[in-house]
Amino acid sequence: MTPNSQSLITNWPICVAEAFDRYGDDLVEVVSTNLLKPRAKLTREITKEKALEIFSNPVILDRRILGLETSAQMLLEVAAKSQKTVWFMGNLIEIALALGWKDGVATVVNLLESGLAYPVFKTTEILNPAQDPFEALDPKPAQSPVISPHRQTSNKYQSFLHWVASPGILGHTIFIVPNALQRMIGREPGLPDISQFPKAKAPGLAKDDTVPPDEGDSNPENPTPVPMFPGIVTDGCEWFIRISLLWQKTLKNPLRLTQAGEYFKKDQDRLEDPQLVSPPSDCPVTVPDLGYWIAQMAEGVGVFERVDIEVHARSFPESWEKGKTGALRALLQCSFDPSSWTPQDGWKPQVQGDSYDPFPSALAIAWAFLGTMKPNAWIPSAVIEAWILRNHPGWSGAGVRPSRKKPFLETWLAGIVWPMGLVEMAKGKEGQLLFRLSELGWLVLSGAMGDPETRVVPKMLLIQPNLEIMAFRQGLDPSIIAKLSMIGLWKAFGPACVLQLTPDSVYRALELGESFESVRNFLDGHSTRPVPQTIIDQVGSWASKRERVVIHSSAMVLEFTSGPDLEEALGRGLMAVRLGERHALVDNEESVDFRMFRLSGSRDYRITPEPCIRVGPDGLELFVEESKSDLLLETEIPVISDPLPGKNGAISNRFRITPGSMGRIRERGWTLETLDHWFRLRTGEAPKPAVKLFFLARARKPIEVIPSILFQAEDEETTDGLWLWQEFKAVALERVGPRTISIHPDRVGQAKELLQSLGLKWTGY
Amino acid sequence: MDPGQSRIPVKVHRRVCILRSDDATIIEEVLSRKKLQNEIAGRLTPSSILIRPGRTEPIIAELLKLGHTPKIIQRPPL
Numbered sequence: 131m132t133p134n135s136q137s138l139i140t141n142w143p144i145c146v147a148e149a150f151d152r153y154g155d156d157l158v159e160v161v162s163t164n165l166l167k168p169r170a171k172l173t174r175e176i177t178k179e180k181a182l183e184i185f186s187n188p189v190i191l192d193r194r195i196l197g198l199e200t201s202a203q204m205l206l207e208v209a210a211k212s213q214k215t216v217w218f219m220g221n222l223i224e225i226a227l228a229l230g231w232k233d234g235v236a237t238v239v240n241l242l243e244s245g246l247a248y249p250v251f252k253t254t255e256i257l258n259p260a261q262d263p264f265e266a267l268d269p270k271p272a273q274s275p276v277i278s279p280h281r282q283t284s285n286k287y288q289s290f291l292h293w294v295a296s297p298g299i300l301g302h303t304i305f306i307v308p309n310a311l312q313r314m315i316g317r318e319p320g321l322p323d324i325s326q327f328p329k330a331k332a333p334g335l336a337k338d339d340t341v342p343p344d345e346g347d348s349n350p351e352n353p354t355p356v357p358m359f360p361g362i363v364t365d366g367c368e369w370f371i372r373i374s375l376l377w378q379k380t381l382k383n384p385l386r387l388t389q390a391g392e393y394f395k396k397d398q399d400r401l402e403d404p405q406l407v408s409p410p411s412d413c414p415v416t417v418p419d420l421g422y423w424i425a426q427m428a429e430g431v432g433v434f435e436r437v438d439i440e441v442h443a444r445s446f447p448e449s450w451e452k453g454k455t456g457a458l459r460a461l462l463q464c465s466f467d468p469s470s471w472t473p474q475d476g477w478k479p480q481v482q483g484d485s486y487d488p489f490p491s492a493l494a495i496a497w498a499f500l501g502t503m504k505p506n507a508w509i510p511s512a513v514i515e516a517w518i519l520r521n522h523p524g525w526s527g528a529g530v531r532p533s534r535k536k537p538f539l540e541t542w543l544a545g546i547v548w549p550m551g552l553v554e555m556a557k558g559k560e561g562q563l564l565f566r567l568s569e570l571g572w573l574v575l576s577g578a579m580g581d582p583e584t585r586v587v588p589k590m591l592l593i594q595p596n597l598e599i600m601a602f603r604q605g606l607d608p609s610i611i612a613k614l615s616m617i618g619l620w621k622a623f624g625p626a627c628v629l630q631l632t633p634d635s636v637y638r639a640l641e642l643g644e645s646f647e648s649v650r651n652f653l654d655g656h657s658t659r660p661v662p663q664t665i666i667d668q669v670g671s672w673a674s675k676r677e678r679v680v681i682h683s684s685a686m687v688l689e690f691t692s693g694p695d696l697e698e699a700l701g702r703g704l705m706a707v708r709l710g711e712r713h714a715l716v717d718n719e720e721s722v723d724f725r726m727f728r729l730s731g732s733r734d735y736r737i738t739p740e741p742c743i744r745v746g747p748d749g750l751e752l753f754v755e756e757s758k759s760d761l762l763l764e765t766e767i768p769v770i771s772d773p774l775p776g777k778n779g780a781i782s783n784r785f786r787i788t789p790g791s792m793g794r795i796r797e798r799g800w801t802l803e804t805l806d807h808w809f810r811l812r813t814g815e816a817p818k819p820a821v822k823l824f825f826l827a828r829a830r831k832p833i834e835v836i837p838s839i840l841f842q843a844e845d846e847e848t849t850d851g852l853w854l855w856q857e858f859k860a861v862a863l864e865r866v867g868p869r870t871i872s873i874h875p876d877r878v879g880q881a882k883e884l885l886q887s888l889g890l891k892w893t894g895y
Numbered sequence: 896m897d898p899g900q901s902r903i904p905v906k907v908h909r910r911v912c913i914l915r916s917d918d919a920t921i922i923e924e925v926l927s928r929k930k931l932q933n934e935i936a937g938r939l940t941p942s943s944i945l946i947r948p949g950r951t952e953p954i955i956a957e958l959l960k961l962g963h964t965p966k967i968i969q970r971p972p973l
Contacts, residue, residue: 633964637964640964640966641967672964675963675964676964676965676966677966678916678917678918678921678963679914679915679916679918679921679958679963679964679965679966680914680915680916680965680966680967680968681912681913681914681915681946681951681954681955681958681965681966681967681968682911682912682913682914682915682968683912683951683967683968683969684910684911684912684969685910685911685912685913685968686907686908686909686910686911687907687908687911687913688905688906688907688908689905689906689907689908690903690904690905691904691905695903695904695905698903699903699905702900702903707915709913709915709939709940709942709943710939710940710941710942710943711940713939713940713943715913715915715943717968719909725902726900726902726903727902727903727904727905727907728902728903728904728905729905729906729907730904730905730906731906731907732906732907732908732909733906733907733908733909734909734910735908735909735910735911735912735948736910736948736949756906757906760908761908761911761936761939761945762936762937762945762947764937764939765936765937765938765939765945766936766937769937798932799929799932799933
């Protein structure tokens with residue numbers, strides 16, 4: 131898929147500005163001359179501004195299109211019929227070659243030099259559009275180009291061939307100015323109508339006298355096939371439903387890809403789930419690896435997003451809210467992007483360096499041919515396919531493997547495009563499938579945003595007491611399918627679809643922003659009969675159960691000094707949820723009028739706290755600094771210490787660590803490391819030994835209680851003498867000080883005898 | 896604000912993770928889960944529990960395991 135193509139389309143003015151910044155002076159002049167036709171040389175900045183102005187001027191745009199070489203005009207025609215803005219350059223070259231122009235690169239360069247198409251130099255803003263995980267792509271204002279800082283240092287290209295030679299690591303991606311594509315709609319087609327002239331030469335060869343004319347080219351009376359029965363057309367909802375089904379299966383567990391680009395086994399099982407890949411009703415062909423294609427489409431339209439090797443389900447795209455036509459256009463365009471799935475081989479992960487994929491250009495040409503036919507004409511897919519095999523560089527010429535020549539167009543038209551409702555299908559006299567664009571197909575091709583005028587069926591649901599929702603397809607559209615997918619689980623889809631309401635599905639809807647009221651209103655508004663009261667009660671019960679526990683992951687809490695202050699703030703219009711006597715919770719900070727407050731402190735909980743406790747000299751008394759403290763401390767401090775009463779019994783900010791408080795935190799699973807970390811975080815220093823003693827006392831070895839009598843000499847020298855005297859040392863326990871030796875009470879008699887033998891006297895005991 | 900009104904002193908705590916329930920038994924149930932001791936800072940008020948910053952996921956998982964369906968309110972980053 132083209133990387134972030136939806137974002138590129140939204141941000142195309144940024145791409146224009148980016149491109150001009152990356153062009154060298156000579157290249158700016160070439161584009162400026164072709165696009166603006168200035169009388170004097172323009173600066174780079176003025177060229178940028180004037181180019182954006184010209185794109186909103188249809189008259190000048192028409193003149194510039196007419197000024198293009200025929201080959202570039204026809205390239206634009208195919209792109210316009212495909213309604214595709216972002217292309218890989220290789221696919222554009224292939225289209226030019228298939229249309230008979232020998233130098234496809236020159237055709238693309240002509241388009242680039244005209245200023246109607248630009249290389250994509252992806253800016254940071256485009257590659258990483260700001261988005262919430264569950265938010266749709268953030269559409270940036272189309273007219274406000276943002277300058278990327280890295281642009282200033284990038285190398286400048288002196289010509290488009292220079293860019294072709296060194297496109298950078300992101301390859302050759304080109305976007306065509308959407309306004310120019312729009313101006314191509316309704317112009318006299320340059321492509322031949324091959325329903326009338328099946329063997330028409332490629333337009334680029336048609337005027338070449340050296341090429342002999344084809345047989346069919348001179349047979350304008352070639353009869354167009356007539357179907358045996360009226361054509362059948364689908365409602366176009368099939369892929370929206372299947373994508374939604376896969377979305378439900380992927381919401382909690384993303385799909386994962388190996389380094390080789392293959393899905394993991396358990397994910398392959400999900401993509402091959404029979405419910406997902408069952409053929410659409412009346413579909414006459416088997417689409418290979420359908421589940422993989424559905425995953426590719428989901429990624430292409432933005433329902434899935436690839437993050438590294440994982441494919442995550444996101445919210446349904448905004449285009450699904452805007453009607454079927456726009457949403458189908460986005461689905462169709464997925465076929466014109468290189469991918470690992472082809473209608474010929476199915477899923478075939480591309481290997482780096484061997485990723486040639488001619489199908490996007492071939493399918494774009496096939497679609498453009500359908501759009502060139504008269505509205506009531508039919509064509510067998512084989513005719514278009516034969517033209518492509520004759521002219522497209524991916525198939526024409528010698529050396530093409532026979533496996534490459536397997537039919538693929540019927541699979542694509544009948545298996546992929548027909549379920550989109552974009553083509554009508556019928557059987558010809560010889561049993562072959564015939565195709566032509568449906569009304570919806572013509573609308574998609576014309577670039578219109580509105581849906582065809584059909585009978586509006588606002589009520590299409592039947593909610594049954596067994597919690598099943600029957601959804602009749604006549605009234606479905608992408609937005610209703612998206613809503614149903616959030617509320618219920620898809621059980622079956624045929625002419626009538628069945629979804630099941632479950633606690634999990636209702637919970638999921640609530641998680642995605644729905645409420646009980648919105649779910650009820652949706653069911654009431656679209657139900658053919660009144661919704662059974664039991665269903666409403668059941669959904670209400672599930673919803674209220676959810677309301678019983680609320681987790682605020684990033685709220686603002688206002689802490690007041692007293693209850694009356696909180697009452698006063700609520701009285702002045704503070705929109706907050708009361709948490710307790712002094713605390714109020716606010717989810718939306720912007721709704722708070724801070725002018726009514728005097729801030730006594732502010733703390734951001736995602737930032738490491740600064741020390742807010744002073745420690746007393748004994749290491750046990752703690753003084754909390756109110757202005758720096760936080761709620762975490764408020765819950766921790768009563769556990770880690772005991773509060774000390776303030777004056778007259780008031781609450782104070784003084785606490786004391788006691789053996790009891792240390793016992794409490796031990797029971798809560800604190801370790802010495804936790805305690806040490808807490809002290810350093812909150813006080814800025816390590817816990818004092820007394821704290822450690824209280825905490826570890828139980829873990830220490832028992833203290834030995836030893837009875838002893840102390841012998842204290844007059845001076846240190848006398849004690850030294852006694853301690854060095856072996857006989858005396860033998861009866862002594864320990865020298866406990868410079869002048870003191872301890873003796874066990876039982877040996878005091880022996881010690882006295884030894885002192886007596888020296889003539890030393892003693893006093894006391 | 897009326898110019899005559901005095902300003903109310905307040906301390907602001909930003910980006911706080913809070914679990915809130917009017918049902919005291921749920922609060923007790925969550926507080927008693929040993930598994931969540933590292934995630935829960937403590938009981939802030941009778942109806943609310945303070946969660947350590949960025950530790951809501953294990954709490955949500957455990958609540959789901961207990962059969963609850965918590966409503967999660969996330970605020971977009973500023």
